[in-house]
Amino acid sequence: MQIRSLAGALLAAAALFPVLTTTATAAPVAEAPAAAPAADTPVSRNGQLHVCGLKLCNQNNQPVQLRGMSTHGIQWYSSCLKTASLDALAYDWKADILRISMYVQEGGYETNPRKFTDMVHGYIEEATKRGMYALVDWHQLTPGDPNANLSRAKTFFTEIADRHKNKNNIIYDIANEPNGVSWAGIKSYAEQMVPVIRAKDADSVIFVGTHGWASLGVSDGRNESDIINNKINATNLMYTFHFYAASHKQEYFDALSRASNQIPIFVTEFGTQTYTGDGGNDFTWSKKYLDFLKSKQIGWTNWNFSDDFRSGAVFKQGTCAGNSFTGTGPLKPAGVWIRDRIINRNL
Numbered sequence: 001m002q003i004r005s006l007a008g009a010l011l012a013a014a015a016l017f018p019v020l021t022t023t024a025t026a027a028p029v030a031e032a033p034a035a036a037p038a039a040d041t042p043v044s045r046n047g048q049l050h051v052c053g054l055k056l057c058n059q060n061n062q063p064v065q066l067r068g069m070s071t072h073g074i075q076w077y078s079s080c081l082k083t084a085s086l087d088a089l090a091y092d093w094k095a096d097i098l099r100i101s102m103y104v105q106e107g108g109y110e111t112n113p114r115k116f117t118d119m120v121h122g123y124i125e126e127a128t129k130r131g132m133y134a135l136v137d138w139h140q141l142t143p144g145d146p147n148a149n150l151s152r153a154k155t156f157f158t159e160i161a162d163r164h165k166n167k168n169n170i171i172y173d174i175a176n177e178p179n180g181v182s183w184a185g186i187k188s189y190a191e192q193m194v195p196v197i198r199a200k201d202a203d204s205v206i207f208v209g210t211h212g213w214a215s216l217g218v219s220d221g222r223n224e225s226d227i228i229n230n231k232i233n234a235t236n237l238m239y240t241f242h243f244y245a246a247s248h249k250q251e252y253f254d255a256l257s258r259a260s261n262q263i264p265i266f267v268t269e270f271g272t273q274t275y276t277g278d279g280g281n282d283f284t285w286s287k288k289y290l291d292f293l294k295s296k297q298i299g300w301t302n303w304n305f306s307d308d309f310r311s312g313a314v315f316k317q318g319t320c321a322g323n324s325f326t327g328t329g330p331l332k333p334a335g336v337w338i339r340d341r342i343i344n345r346n347l
């Protein structure tokens, strides 16, 4: 069934964008939108995930490290999420996971819940067709207290979980980056949201952002002990950590390192540059982090899969207007580096 639908997707892609299959380009790999996609996908190999101790495990109870990309805000960069780009992510980059970043404010969900919920439904289907995990990111940011959007979150996740409950590739991230709120406030929010999702999708893995913009509290002058001493009362849940390698160095790394021995962690966002998502890349610190995440089998999604002008957007400006996303040609330096870390599992 999966093979058929993937083949169908390919045919559709070829029909829509014949240029991809017929035009010779400098990089041969760029010609194949999705050469032999396949029965063998991250989701077909791993199935329904669950939290096993401190790790994320697959259907055979083996730890699995997922690697993939976060979209930019879908209210701004939906042009970067089309057949050719998603094919490139799945079949050229060989990503395991797509994080669907739906802002709540800043022109996002709150402005048109129907429209944004439908967009997320659509991107979930696109990830599913290609055998990738779909991480549904409730991208609250300003205001930073997730409780401010509690009733919206309940409405949104009830519909998402109800529609997709029979899929085995959905992960729910109920708070992107809580800020200006105590850990206790986030815990209270999570303990209200988890039952809402589980009432529809009982076996789902749920992520929740930590305090201080998902810094395990460090950006608030606190640390992971707030969480370890007051864990969320729920199973199958992971705590998220974000870092921007040019900004967040030893103190953040140390907190991650300590916390990873105590609580299950997933890195739902990181950049190789500063926390603005811009500026020079620090590949030395990025490598230090990613080597560590590999050693712990902590999964990650990089910010971000767009052609925004900032250095952290993987594509060069203007790329998303076209249909050439494969290879390194369309990528900024951060994109080249990240794609390599996704393709090469031995890195």
Ligand code: IDC
Pocket: 106, 141, 176, 177, 213, 242, 244, 269, 275, 276, 277, 303, 308, 310
């Ligand atoms: C940035 C975007 C930028 C947008 C800004 C405001 O790159 O275009 O104007 O958000 O929302 C985060 C956030 C993420 C940020 C990213 C880079 O989760 O939304 O994106 N970042 O600044 N946390 C740390 C860094």
